[in-house]
Amino acid sequence: MSRLEARKLVIDVPGRADGQPLDISLEPGQVWGVLGPNGAGKTTLLHTLAGLRAARDGQVSLDDRPLSRLGRREIAQSLGLVFQDSQDGFPATVRETALIGRHPFLSPWQMERGEDLRLAEAALARLDVAHLADRLVNTLSGGERQRLAIATVLTQGPKIWLADEPTNHLDLHHQTAVMALLAEQAASGHAVMMCLHDLNLAARWCDHLLLLYPGGEACWGPRETMLVPSALERLYDQPLATAEIDGSPVFVPAR
Ligand SMILES: Nc1ncnc2c1ncn2[C@@H]1O[C@H](COP(=O)(O)OP(=O)(O)OP(=O)(O)O)[C@@H](O)[C@H]1O
Numbered sequence: 001m002s003r004l005e006a007r008k009l010v011i012d013v014p015g016r017a018d019g020q021p022l023d024i025s026l027e028p029g030q031v032w033g034v035l036g037p038n039g040a041g042k043t044t045l046l047h048t049l050a051g052l053r054a055a056r057d058g059q060v061s062l063d064d065r066p067l068s069r070l071g072r073r074e075i076a077q078s079l080g081l082v083f084q085d086s087q088d089g090f091p092a093t094v095r096e097t098a099l100i101g102r103h104p105f106l107s108p109w110q111m112e113r114g115e116d117l118r119l120a121e122a123a124l125a126r127l128d129v130a131h132l133a134d135r136l137v138n139t140l141s142g143g144e145r146q147r148l149a150i151a152t153v154l155t156q157g158p159k160i161w162l163a164d165e166p167t168n169h170l171d172l173h174h175q176t177a178v179m180a181l182l183a184e185q186a187a188s189g190h191a192v193m194m195c196l197h198d199l200n201l202a203a204r205w206c207d208h209l210l211l212l213y214p215g216g217e218a219c220w221g222p223r224e225t226m227l228v229p230s231a232l233e234r235l236y237d238q239p240l241a242t243a244e245i246d247g248s249p250v251f252v253p254a255r
Contacts, residue, residue: 001028006022006058007023008021008058010058011044011055017216019041019218020216021057026191028159030191031194032193032209033201033209033210034196035196035235036213042164043164045210046164046193049162051079062078077105079158080101080160081164082161082194084168086148088138091137091138094132094134099112099155100152102156104156116155119155124151126154127147127148127177127178128174129148150181159191160190160191161182161192163182163193163194163195165195167179182194203248204248207222208226239254
């Protein structure tokens with residue numbers, strides 16, 4: 001089990017004044033949703049938490065050790081990031097791409113072992129892309145590519161998942177399957193934070209929410225305290241109609 005902690009963290013959104021410092025602790029078992037309009041800084045936050053972008057101020061620590069003092073390999077042994085859009089640097093098959101998830105655990109020129117292959121095959125099956133294992137990645141559809149990106153992180157097996165719009169490009173069935181997978185990761189003691197544009201997925205699957213406003217204002221806490229229609233309407237500058245289904249609130253844009 002691992003925890004990721006942000007203390008007085010000010011993310012560096014270009015051209016924007018310092019936003020509200022964030023004090024967030026991503027604990028084992030928790031599923032955090034990050035909500036906010038386009039450009040609010042969700043991706044910037046995730047990349048800062050992953051140590052890929054410098055913060056303007058404050059600190060991120062992984063198991064009480066500042067991220068800035070850890071090497072990428074050590075970070076990648078605990079923390080996995082699903083990028084918003086994956087880019088294919090060179091032609092590789094689906095299986096080879098999933099196996100990249102094992103690289104943090106191999107020495108530079110070490111070949112993947114049988115166990116690595118087993119983990120990759122299991123992840124591809126879980127994300128419903130096993131039948132594409134021998135296909136070149138650049139031939140995949142958007143949804144297949146997204147499922148492969150998640151399968152690659154599942155192959156990595158991180159204790160902390162940071163996922164940037166993990167349901168991008170996915171049909172309804174695969175959206176639900178991915179959210180169930182992330183919930184399952186949390187239930188097994190891992191910590192999950194994901195950026196989402198779908199309020200209803202957030203309401204159903206996340207137990208904590210962070211609302212990022214365009215000017216840098218932010219608020220966070222347990223789901224029940226965050227899903228306040230007036231706060232969400234201000235967040236998106238969009239009137240909402242609210243209902244309740246199976247005990248969860250459902251939001252739709254009001255005209
Ligand atoms: N390298 C950069 N140079 C200039 N501006 C940047 C750079 N990276 C990000 N930005 C700007 O910072 C702001 C925050 O970007 P970010 O990608 O974090 O937003 P987001 O909340 O994830 O948006 P979306 O919902 O559209 O994915 C945006 O206005 C973006 O244009």
